[in-house]
Amino acid sequence: xxxxxxxxxxxxxxxxxxxxxxxxxxxxxxxxxxxxxxxxxxxxxxxxxxxxxxxxxxxxxxxxxxxxxxxxxxxxxxxxxxxxxxxxxxxxx
Amino acid sequence: xxxxxxxxxxxxxxxxxxxxxxxxxxxxxxxxxxxxxxxxxxxxxxxxxxxxxxxxxxxxxxxxxxxxxxxxxxxxxxxxxxxxxxxxxxxxx
Amino acid sequence: xxxxxxxxxxxxxxxxxxxxxxxxxxxxxxxxxxxxxxxxxxxxxxxxxxxxxxxxxxxxxxxxxxxxxxxxxxxxxxxxxxxxxxxxxxxxx
Amino acid sequence: xxxxxxxxxxxxxxxxxxxxxxxxxxxxxxxxxxxxxxxxxxxxxxxxxxxxxxxxxxxxxxxxxxxxxxxxxxxxxxxxxxxxxxxxxxxxx
Amino acid sequence: xxxxxxxxxxxxxxxxxxxxxxxxxxxxxxxxxxxxxxxxxxxxxxxxxxxxxxxxxxxxxxxxxxxxxxxxxxxxxxxxxxxxxxxxxxxxx
Amino acid sequence: xxxxxxxxxxxxxxxxxxxxxxxxxxxxxxxxxxxxxxxxxxxxxxxxxxxxxxxxxxxxxxxxxxxxxxxxxxxxxxxxxxxxxxxxxxxxx
Amino acid sequence: xxxxxxxxxxxxxxxxxxxxxxxxxxxxxxxxxxxxxxxxxxxxxxxxxxxxxxxxxxxxxxxxxxxxxxxxxxxxxxxxxxxxxxxxxxxxx
Numbered sequence: 001x002x003x004x005x006x007x008x009x010x011x012x013x014x015x016x017x018x019x020x021x022x023x024x025x026x027x028x029x030x031x032x033x034x035x036x037x038x039x040x041x042x043x044x045x046x047x048x049x050x051x052x053x054x055x056x057x058x059x060x061x062x063x064x065x066x067x068x069x070x071x072x073x074x075x076x077x078x079x080x081x082x083x084x085x086x087x088x089x090x091x092x093x
Numbered sequence: 094x095x096x097x098x099x100x101x102x103x104x105x106x107x108x109x110x111x112x113x114x115x116x117x118x119x120x121x122x123x124x125x126x127x128x129x130x131x132x133x134x135x136x137x138x139x140x141x142x143x144x145x146x147x148x149x150x151x152x153x154x155x156x157x158x159x160x161x162x163x164x165x166x167x168x169x170x171x172x173x174x175x176x177x178x179x180x181x182x183x184x185x186x
Numbered sequence: 187x188x189x190x191x192x193x194x195x196x197x198x199x200x201x202x203x204x205x206x207x208x209x210x211x212x213x214x215x216x217x218x219x220x221x222x223x224x225x226x227x228x229x230x231x232x233x234x235x236x237x238x239x240x241x242x243x244x245x246x247x248x249x250x251x252x253x254x255x256x257x258x259x260x261x262x263x264x265x266x267x268x269x270x271x272x273x274x275x276x277x278x279x
Numbered sequence: 280x281x282x283x284x285x286x287x288x289x290x291x292x293x294x295x296x297x298x299x300x301x302x303x304x305x306x307x308x309x310x311x312x313x314x315x316x317x318x319x320x321x322x323x324x325x326x327x328x329x330x331x332x333x334x335x336x337x338x339x340x341x342x343x344x345x346x347x348x349x350x351x352x353x354x355x356x357x358x359x360x361x362x363x364x365x366x367x368x369x370x371x372x
Numbered sequence: 373x374x375x376x377x378x379x380x381x382x383x384x385x386x387x388x389x390x391x392x393x394x395x396x397x398x399x400x401x402x403x404x405x406x407x408x409x410x411x412x413x414x415x416x417x418x419x420x421x422x423x424x425x426x427x428x429x430x431x432x433x434x435x436x437x438x439x440x441x442x443x444x445x446x447x448x449x450x451x452x453x454x455x456x457x458x459x460x461x462x463x464x465x
Numbered sequence: 466x467x468x469x470x471x472x473x474x475x476x477x478x479x480x481x482x483x484x485x486x487x488x489x490x491x492x493x494x495x496x497x498x499x500x501x502x503x504x505x506x507x508x509x510x511x512x513x514x515x516x517x518x519x520x521x522x523x524x525x526x527x528x529x530x531x532x533x534x535x536x537x538x539x540x541x542x543x544x545x546x547x548x549x550x551x552x553x554x555x556x557x558x
Numbered sequence: 559x560x561x562x563x564x565x566x567x568x569x570x571x572x573x574x575x576x577x578x579x580x581x582x583x584x585x586x587x588x589x590x591x592x593x594x595x596x597x598x599x600x601x602x603x604x605x606x607x608x609x610x611x612x613x614x615x616x617x618x619x620x621x622x623x624x625x626x627x628x629x630x631x632x633x634x635x636x637x638x639x640x641x642x643x644x645x646x647x648x649x650x651x
Contacts, residue, residue, distance in 0.1 A: 002343070004369045005335060036166075043369075050330050051143050056098060064095070064166060064175060071368055073315075073343060082343060082368040089164055089175040090097045090136075129259075144236050149191060157188070157259060157268060182257055182268040183190045183229075222445075237422050242377060250374070250445060250454060275443055275454040276376045276415075281529070283555045284521060322555075329516050350554055352501075352529060361529060361554040408631075423608050428563060436560070436631060436640060461629055461640040462562045462601075467622070469648045470614060508648075515609050536647055538594075538622060547622060547647040 002075065004043035004082060007053045011037035011065065011081040035067045036092065037081055055085060062092045095168065097136035097175060100146045104130035104158065104174040128160045129185065130174055150181055157183045188261065190229035190268060193239045197223035197251065197267040221253045222278065223267055243274055250276045281354065283322035283361060286332045290316035290344065290360040314346045315371065316360055336367055343369045374447065376415035376454060379425045383409035383437065383453040407439045408464065409453055429460055436462045467540065469508035469547060472518045476502035476530065476546040500532045501557065502546055522553055529555045560631075560638060562601035565611045567646060569595035569623065569639040593625045594650065595639055615646055622648045 002010050014036055039061040045053050057063060066087040073080045095103050107129055132154040138146050150156060159180040166173045188196050200222055225247040231239050243249060252273040259266045281289050293315055318340040324332050336342060345366040352359045374382050386408055411433040417425050429435060438459040445452045467475050479501055504526040510518050522528060531552040538545045560568050572594055597619040603611050615621060624645040631638045 002369050002371050005367060006365070008368050010369065041369075047330065049142060049328060051140065064164070066164060071343070071345060075371070086099070088098060089101050090095045090103065090134075092095050092168070142235060144233065157257070159257060179192070181191060182194050183188045183196065183227075185188050185261070235421060237419065250443070252443060272378070274377060275380050276374050276382065276413075278374050278447070281555045281557050284553060285551070287554050289555065320555075326516065328514060350529070350531060354557070421607060423605065436629070438629060458564070460563060461566050462560045462568065462599075464560050464633070467648050467650050470646060471644070473647050475648065506648075512609065514607060536622070536624060540650070 002041060002080060002082070004041055006043050006046035007048075007055070007085045008043040008082050009039055009055075009057055009085050009088060010041035011063065011070075011083060012040045013037045013079050013081060014062075035070075036062065036064050038062055040080075043085075053085070057085060057088055057091065063088045064090045064092060095134060095166075095173060095175070097134055099136050099139035100141075100148065100178045101136040101175050102132055102148075102150055102178050102181060103134035104156065104163075104176060105133045106130045106172050106174060107155075128163075129155065129157050131155050133173075136178075146178070148178060150178060150184065155185045156181045157185060188227060188259075188266060188268070190227055192229050192232035193234075193241065193271045194229040194268050195225055195241075195243055195271050195274060196227035197249065197256075197269060198226045199223045199265050199267060200248075221256075222248065222250050224248050226266075229271075239271070241271060243271060243277065248278045249274045250278060281320060281359060281361070283320055285322050285325035286327075286334070286364045287322040287361050288318055288334075288336055288364050288367065289320040290342065290349075290362060291319050292316045292358050292360060314349075315341065315343050317341055319359075322364075332364070334364060336364060336370065341371045342367045343371060374413060374445075374452060374454070376413055378415050378418035379420075379427065379457045380415040380454050381411055381427075381429055381457050381460060382413035383435065383442075383455060384412045385409045385451050385453060407442075408434065408436050410434055412452075415457075425457070427457060429457060429463065434464045435460045436464060467506060467538075467545060467547070469506055471508050471511035472513075472520070472550045473508040473547050474504055474520075474522060474550050474553060475506035476528065476535075476548060477505045478502045478544050478546060479527075500535075501527065501529050503527055505545075508550075518550070520550060522550060522556065527557045528553045529557060560599060560633065560640070562599055562640060564601050564604035565606075565613065565643045566601040566640050567597055567613075567615060567643050568599040569621065569628075569641060570598045571595045571637050571639060572620075593628075594620065594622050596620055598638075601643075611643070613643060615643060615649065620650045621646045622650060 004010050039057050039059055042055050042057060042059065045055045065083055066089060069083060069087040071082045073082070097103050132150050132152055135148050135150060135152065138148045140146070158176055159182060162176060162180040164175045166175070190196050225243050225245055228241050228243060228245065231241045233239070251269055252275060255269060255273040257268045259268070283289050318336050318338055321334050321336060321338065324334045344362055345368060348362060348366040350361045352361070376382050411429050411431055414427050414429060414431065417427045419425070437455055438461060441455060441459040443454045445454070469475050504522050504524055507520050507522060507524065510520045530548055531554060534548060534552040536547045538547070562568050597615050597617055600613050600615060600617065603613045605611070623641055624647060627641060627645040629640045631640070
């Protein structure tokens with residue numbers, strides 16, 4: 001199990017065939033900077049400049065994120081992304 | 094539905110044929126850094142350096158924005174832009 | 187009408203034939219980093235690092251600005267520039 | 280013995296054959312920016328912008344880290360990594 | 373007349389034949405980063421990070437400045453430089 | 466004698482034949498970003514953002530440092546390194 | 559006379575034949591980033607982030623400095639360097 005630290009969030013990227021949410025087909029052909037995935041673990045939050053950063057995303061959220069600031073791993077054959085919450089741009093439902 | 098986080102705003106770019114607002118024809122041939130779109134969703138705001146950032150744009154606003162800092166998606170065939178409010182430069186009416 | 191947000195200012199660049207002000211001929215052959223234009227709209231100001239930024243330029247001011255940080259648009263055939271007030275360097279009269 | 284200063288942490292990278300944890304096979308073929316290792320020493324923490332940084336990782340933790348900000352040494356034939364705790368992204372167990 | 377804003381200063385570069393001050397011949401063959409000019413207008417000062425920046429140079433000062441951060445104009449045939457006071461390095465007399 | 470200012474530290478790099486400490490052979494073949502040396506002088510410390518930086522390394526410490534931020538000199542045939550304490554990563558003993 | 563502003567310091571580089579101090583021969587063959595010179599004028603100090611920067615170097619000090627951040631001039635045939643005190647790394651005596 002991957003437990004994110006600080007304000008980090010673990011994401012599971014959508015498989016190609018899953019890139020439809022609620023009937024919507026998602027793609028990001030237009031740019032490589034951002035993409036979509038599902039939240040599978042959320043860090044405890046952290047202090048930045050003396051201010052506690054609350055975690056607002058939760059497990060199961062489908063999110064658009066900034067791919068430029070994402071760290072990608074493959075763990076037991078599963079692609080995982082670790083990213084700071086600030087680089088999650090929006091929740092899709 | 095795309096729900097922006099923090100100070101993010103979701104924009105719908107103008108189709109080519111819509112680039113006239115109130116009789117004005119808009120183009121940005123002169124530079125690729127900035128463009129125009131309509132606000133379709135506004136995030137809740139956030140704290141930056143201990144200071145709450147109020148959201149001043151609202152749904153329906155036609156805005157000029159800094160394309161350099163925009164994230165572009167295609168969701169269900171619709172082009173969408175997610176951007177921080179600070180990268181929205183002006184409202185056009 | 188273009189209404190600038192925050193500390194943004196809308197400028198109208200001088201047409202070539204207008205580049206004389208009060209008898210002075212203005213050119214910037216020496217560098218591409220800076221140029222001259224007339225203020226046509228001023229934003230409401232904003233807070234930066236907890237400090238309210240007052241707007242000191244006003245409509246009608248002829249200004250020298252840092253072209254590097256300017257966003258250029260063409261609206262209804264009119265070239266417009268949107269820029270942060272901090273990138274306006276001087277007023278010419 | 281390598282004693283890290285400030286918020287630094289000393290890591291021992293996994294040997295290729297050890298890249299299975301709790302039955303999970305770890306790889307990072309997808310990107311060079313991040314990787315996995317075991318914590319072998321933890322610095323005392325430090326103050327950043329007047330705020331004490333607590334150390335939350337501990338010896339024995341298996342961690343994912345940002346390879347871009349890691350310093351790699353070979354000491355007595357053993358590869359070691361020194362890194363700031365902020366560049367440790369997650370604990371794997 | 374060019375009236376600088378904020379902490380800006382307007383400089384008039386030395387003509388080649390004037391590059392002797394008080395008997396001293398000035399040149400900057402060794403580097404392109406810095407140069408010399410005379411102050412002809414001084415801005416009102418400004419607040420940076422909540423702190424009022426006092427203007428310490430005055431009209432008539434001969435100064436060495438950092439050419440990298442200078443904005444150059446030609447107004448009515450006269451070369452002018454607009455620069456932040458912080459990029460003025462020294463006064464020569 | 467070289468007396469470091471502020472938070473600077475003077476290091477003497479290990480000669481090739483000295484790169485064994487307490488029986489450990491040190492090398493950094495894997496990267497050019499970091500290396501090892503002995504502390505020979507320590508600055509008085511300084512204030513950064515209003516906060517006094519205490520000096521925690523002392524003469525005689527063998528340290529791993531970030532070569533990227535090191536300044537190298539040759540004084541009287543002796544190679545010396547001047548570096549900020551923050552770029553010293555760990556003490557080896 | 560060159561009077562440095564703020565936290566600036568004026569240095570006179572050592573002539574090749576003077577690069578011996580107290581019997582020590584100084585060179586910086588190993589890197590171009592840093593060098594050695596004598597302090598000939600010291601600025602009044604300045605406030606940075608609300609904090610007064612005291613000047614700790616004095617006329618006559620032989621110093622090692624960061625050449626990357628130095629501004630070089632030739633005034634009346636004499637090479638001069640203007641530099642912020644923070645880029646002076648150590649005093650040699």
